[in-house]
C-alpha cells in the first residue's frame with residue numbers, strides 16, 4: 001500500500017530513505033531547514049565506504065586516547081571540558097559503552113551493514129551509470145609508528161576473524177602499492193573491500209533521481225513542531241504550514257536530539273565537528289584512498305582532486321549551526337599530511353578554504369535506526385557518526401522495508417532508538 005511519508009532532514013540518510021521509499025511506491029516529502037546549495041556534512045566528507053570500520057567509536061582505550069589528545073590543539077580529537085548536562089550524560093554513556101563486550105557484539109553488525117552498504121553503491125552504479133565515481137579498490141591504513149602498526153594489525157586480526165579480507169603490508173609492500181608517492185611509514189593494513197566515491201556527486205545524482213521519481217524536496221523549510229494524536233503523529237508543523245502524512249522519519253543528523261526532544265523523546269547525540277581540505281590540482285595523486293592511522297586523517301582521490309579530512313571536535317548538542325573553523329585543528333590535518341606524505345607541504349594548502357561538517361554521534365557509536373515504541377508511525381535514522389555516507393543507502397533500504405511493514409532484511413534491534421529511553 002502506498003503511504004504518504006514525511007522525512008525530516010535531507011542529508012544523505014534522509015535522501016537515501018526517500019529514494020528507497022519512492023522505489024517501493026510511497027509518496028515522499030523531505031523537509032530540510034537548509035537550502036539546496038548548503039553543503040552540509042553529507043557533501044564535504046571523505047567519501048569512504050568502510051567495511052574496515054567495524055569497531056564502534058565507543059571501544060576500550062577510546063577514553064584514554066581522548067584524554068591524551070584533548071590537551072593538544074592539533075590532535076585528532078577535542079572536547080572542551082564544560083558543565084553541560086547533556087555533554088556529561090553523553091560522555092558518561094560513552095564510557096559505559098566503551099567495553100570489549102560492546103565491541104564484540106556490535107562489530108559483526110557494523111561489518112554486515114557496511115558490506116551491504118557497499119553492495120547498494122555497486123547496485124546504484126549499475127542502475128545510474130558511473131555518476132559518482134565509485135572506486136571499489138580498497139583503502140590502506142598507513143601507520144608511521146610501530147605502535148600504531150601493532151594496533152592496526154590487531155584490528156585486522158579481528159576483521160579476519162569476522163571473515164573480512166585484510167592484508168598486512170610492510171613498508172616495502174606499501175611503497176609498491178603507491179609507486180608515485182613518497183611515504184614515511186612503518187607499514188600498513190590494506191582493506192580490499194573498502195571503496196570510495198565523490199560524496200557531492202553522489203548527493204547531486206541522488207537529488208536528480210528523487211526529482212525524477214516525484215519526491216517533494218522542500219528546502220529552506222524547517223520542521224518546527226508536531227501534531228500529536230493518540231499514540232501517533234498526525235502531522236508536522238513547518239514554515240509552509242502543517243503537513244499530514246501516514247509515516248514520519250527523523251533524519252536530522254546532529255540536530256536529531258533537539259528534534260526528538262520536541263516530542264519528549266531522548267536520543268543522546270553530540271555533534272562531532274570535522275574538517276576537510278580539497279586540493280583541486282594536487283602535485284601528486286595517490287593511487288588509493290588511505291587513512292593516516294595515528295593522525296586519523298583520511299586521504300581520498302576524487303577525480304583529478306584529492307581530499308584530506310579529519311579531526312573530531314565534540315561541540316555539544318546543536319540547535320543552530322556552528323561551523324566555525326578552528327585554525328589549530330586544520331593545521332593538525334595539514335601537518336599530519338606532510339608528516340606521512342612528504343610530497344605535500346603546508347604551501348599546497350595555502351589557498352584552500354577548509355570545509356566543516358557536523359557528524360551526528362551517539363554515545364555508543366551505533367546509529368539509531370527504527371521505530372519509536374511510543375508512536376506507531378514515527379521512526380528515526382540518525383547518529384551514523386563517521387559512517388553516514390557508507391551506511392546511507394543501506395539505512396535507506398532498511399527504513400523503506402520498515403515503512404512498508406516488512407521485516408528489515410538485516411536485524412536492527414541493537415540500533416533501537418528506545419535504547420536510552
Ligand SMILES: Cc1cc2nc3c(=O)[nH]c(=O)nc-3n(C[C@H](O)[C@H](O)[C@H](O)COP(=O)(O)OP(=O)(O)OC[C@H]3O[C@@H](n4cnc5c(N)ncnc54)[C@H](O)[C@@H]3O)c2cc1C
Nearest residue numbers: 009011012013033045046047048223253274387388389390
Ligand atoms: C571530515 C568528515 C569526514 C567524513 N568522512 C566520511 C567518510 O569517509 N565516510 C562516511 O561514511 N562518512 C563520513 N563522514 C560522516 C558523514 O558525513 C555523516 O555521517 C553523514 O553526512 C551524516 O548524514 P545525515 O544525513 O545523518 O546528517 P546531515 O547530512 O547533517 O543531514 C541532516 C539534515 O537535517 C537537516 N535538519 C536539521 N534540523 C532540521 C529541522 N528541524 N527541520 C528540517 N531539517 C532539519 C539539516 O539541515 C541537515 O541537512 C565524515 C564526516 C566529516 C565531518
